[in-house]
Amino acid sequence: MSKVGTDSLLVFEQHLQRVPHEQLRKAFRTAQRLLEKDVAAFAPLTRDGNMNAEEFSSSIESMILRIESLKRKLADLHHNTVMPLEHSLRRRTKELAAFESVTHTSDARYGQWIDTRMNRWLVDWMLRQGDVDSAKKLAESKGIQTLVDIDLFAEIRRIRRALERHSCLEALAWCNENKVSLRKIKSNLEFELRLQEFIELVREGKSIPAIAYCKKHLTQWHDTHTQQFRQAMALLAFRAPSETCAPEAVPKCVSPKVGASLNRSSYRKLYSPDRWTMLSETFTDTAYALTALPASSPLLLSLFAGLVALKHPTCLAQGSPPPNALPYPSSTVSIKGTTFPAPTPMPFPFSGPPHMNVEPSQPPSPNVDCPLCDPLGLGVLAHLVPSANHLNSTLVCYISGKVMDDRNPPMALRNGYALEEMAAKNDGRVTCPRSGLSAPFSELRKVFIS
Incomplete structure (x- = not known):
């Protein structure tokens, strides 16, 4: 307890x-x-x-x-x-x-509350993934409709899907409803949406409507977004990059030097379809900020927090997950805007005094008491987070799984492996379960953690 x-x-x-x-x-x-x-x-x-x-x-x-x-x-x-x-x-x-x-x-109430919280977090994660129907069924089956924000997430998803269809109307209507709050947090979402609509008019060759749109909606942003405003206006002189990649596609009235500027990333980026993905992500982050929703799923945050707390530099030393089991494309992971390098498992045995660096006669096996040492379970996700900074070390007996302390001190063989005192006593002799080394109990020495 x-x-x-x-x-x-x-x-x-x-x-x-x-x-x-x-x-x-x-x-x-x-x-x-x-x-x-x-x-x-x-x-x-x-x-x-x-x-x-x-x-x-x-x-x-x-x-x-x-x-x-x-x-x-x-x-x-x-x-x-x-x-x-x-x-x-x-x-x-x-x-x-x-x-x-x-x-x-x-207390029984603690278990009930933890179960309810897990159901809430599962519903939240489903809603963020866009699986609204499954989230509703789970919330209804558990009776937690008032503890989750299904309608709010559904509204955010509706606007996101509109942006994925290359429509800014729904997002602009949302900005108009929340313009006071957006102004307080100095959000650029409305400007980016207006800029995207201007770009689409230019892409379609509608120069006159684009200029009229700019005068009505974009001129108010000139002082705060001068550089972007100028780049957007420069698009009126050129076509989309797909049409200007060839030198002969550049209008004759444009000098080669100016025409070559179309291939610069600053202008090509404005025509890029990736801007729609950026707008969708920007809208989602802004909507979460205005509605006080967490930027990341509490389920994932708690999972990463638990992995970091459990992970030790010695975890996963016995092997790595299969190549196809890694759920990430790169060697880094981003948690709440901070990028961490994926840690490299430490080799076994560990570097230490010469008498401790004894090559075991048998290949080491995963620690059955460590959930992160399972290369096919949580060990796969553990590669995504850094190791915890443990100020005070805790030794656990390899045989019994019990914590070693002053009342139950660890004993060490001459090959460096530490065993619990009760597990080490065996008719006056002990045998190392890893290396197979056998020695009298009198040769064991107590281990003191410094």
């Missing part, structure tokens, strides 16, 4: 409260805009004192109609948005409060 580290476990649960809170703030701002718009429309009617009875009666009827329309809009907003969010927020608060009352891991 061990105590529950509440603070460390709740690090991954911040979004559980922040997401519905941010959604409620957005609903409040929507209601505020509706009120301000109608109140501003009432002002001219109330200030005009020269109306006759018929005009006054007509203005009153107009105000009543506006008020009834405003009432319907606010009622729909409260019923369809505010009430579900309030219910979700209460359920999530109750879920976190139940966990804070758990003190030990032996």
